[in-house]
Amino acid sequence: MIINQNQAKKILLSGGNVIIPTETVYGLAGSIFHPEAIARIYSLKQRPQKNPLIIHAATIDQILTLVTKVPKSFFQLATHFWPGPLTLILQAKETIHASITGGLPTVGVRIPNHQATLNLIKETGPLAAPSANLSGKPSSTRLIHLEKDFGINIPILEGYSPTHGVESTILGWIDSSWQILRYGCITKESIEQLLEEPILDSELPICPGKQFKHYSPQATLFCSLAALHTAEAIIGYENRNYPLSLPFYSLGQDTDPVAIAYNLFATFRQIDEDNHSKVWIDIDLPTQGLYQTIIERILRAIE
Numbered sequence: 001m002i003i004n005q006n007q008a009k010k011i012l013l014s015g016g017n018v019i020i021p022t023e024t025v026y027g028l029a030g031s032i033f034h035p036e037a038i039a040r041i042y043s044l045k046q047r048p049q050k051n052p053l054i055i056h057a058a059t060i061d062q063i064l065t066l067v068t069k070v071p072k073s074f075f076q077l078a079t080h081f082w083p084g085p086l087t088l089i090l091q092a093k094e095t096i097h098a099s100i101t102g103g104l105p106t107v108g109v110r111i112p113n114h115q116a117t118l119n120l121i122k123e124t125g126p127l128a129a130p131s132a133n134l135s136g137k138p139s140s141t142r143l144i145h146l147e148k149d150f151g152i153n154i155p156i157l158e159g160y161s162p163t164h165g166v167e168s169t170i171l172g173w174i175d176s177s178w179q180i181l182r183y184g185c186i187t188k189e190s191i192e193q194l195l196e197e198p199i200l201d202s203e204l205p206i207c208p209g210k211q212f213k214h215y216s217p218q219a220t221l222f223c224s225l226a227a228l229h230t231a232e233a234i235i236g237y238e239n240r241n242y243p244l245s246l247p248f249y250s251l252g253q254d255t256d257p258v259a260i261a262y263n264l265f266a267t268f269r270q271i272d273e274d275n276h277s278k279v280w281i282d283i284d285l286p287t288q289g290l291y292q293t294i295i296e297r298i299l300r301a302i303e
């Protein structure tokens with residue numbers, strides 16, 4: 001059910017939940033000041049309690065009310081990439097409810113680049129919001145995915161659908177340097193260019209979400225060429241030829257990672273709608289930039 005900003009504000013300020021559009025994927029939001037709204041996020045998503053939520057703010061000032069201290073380079077990242085698809089993991093203020101942080105001393109924060117959602121957050125204050133999908137399923141990138149997962153009565157803030165199609169990049173401040181905890185829309189290369197230093201991939205199992213299966217369709221996805229003959233359908237690229245006359249799902253041109261990212265989760269969901277059970281996916285792609293995120297998401301769906 002699509003609602004306007006005023007209706008969304010009323011629901012959130014009285015401890016309810018609203019789905020918000022962001023530039024990456026839809027989020028299932030609750031006010032950080034309403035523990036019952038946070039608890040409902042976990043139950044609606046069937047999400048493990050130990051998987052913390054990220055907090056969405058409208059301004060850097062709001063973010064600074066959530067964290068205890070920030071390194072100098074925080075401001076460099078914040079002014080360059082926000083509003084935008086970058087989540088920073090920082091030391092949390094003790095006032096943040098433990099159900100949001102999963103009991104960790106840290107909290108994930110970002111300023112999303114979507115005007116309708118920013119306008120709402122200016123009115124409500126910060127909103128905790130994981131991706132709006134049932135736990136383990138691909139994130140929702142189109143309106144139709146929301147009804148499928150949460151039914152037709154779930155309130156959805158009006159505004160255009162996500163334009164990126166994969167989630168934000170997560171950086172954590174660990175041992176006095178920034179490390180990547182999750183690949184996302186913002187490339188490692190662009191962060192390295194800004195900070196003028198190499199960014200490491202975090203080796204710690206510090207991103208709790210990584211312990212859980214993710215992004216998977218019901219169908220079994222596989223990428224082994226040797227088993228291609230067992231496939232019922234193929235996910236690949238517009239400009240490539242595939243040997244079999246099977247149902248074909250295009251992610252776009254193989255030279256266009258932005259289009260591939262935009263179509264990826266919607267395609268995972270479509271193969272389930274079409275009741276395919278074994279689907280071959282072409283992962284022969286370059287490995288840098290946004291392709292790195294795409295490959296990571298596909299491999300997690302295959303595992």
Ligand code: TXA
Binds near residue numbers: 028052112181210
């Ligand atoms: O693009 C996005 O980031 C979307 C939109 C809605 O903003 N949100 C999103 O949230 O993807 P979610 O909950 O699906 O993924 C956030 C990830 C989870 O894997 C979680 O474990 C991790 O962030 N995370 C949250 N707080 C953390 C913390 N304090 N330390 C480490 N990882 C954290």
Ligand code: MG
Binds near residue numbers: 139
């Ligand atoms: Mg998620």
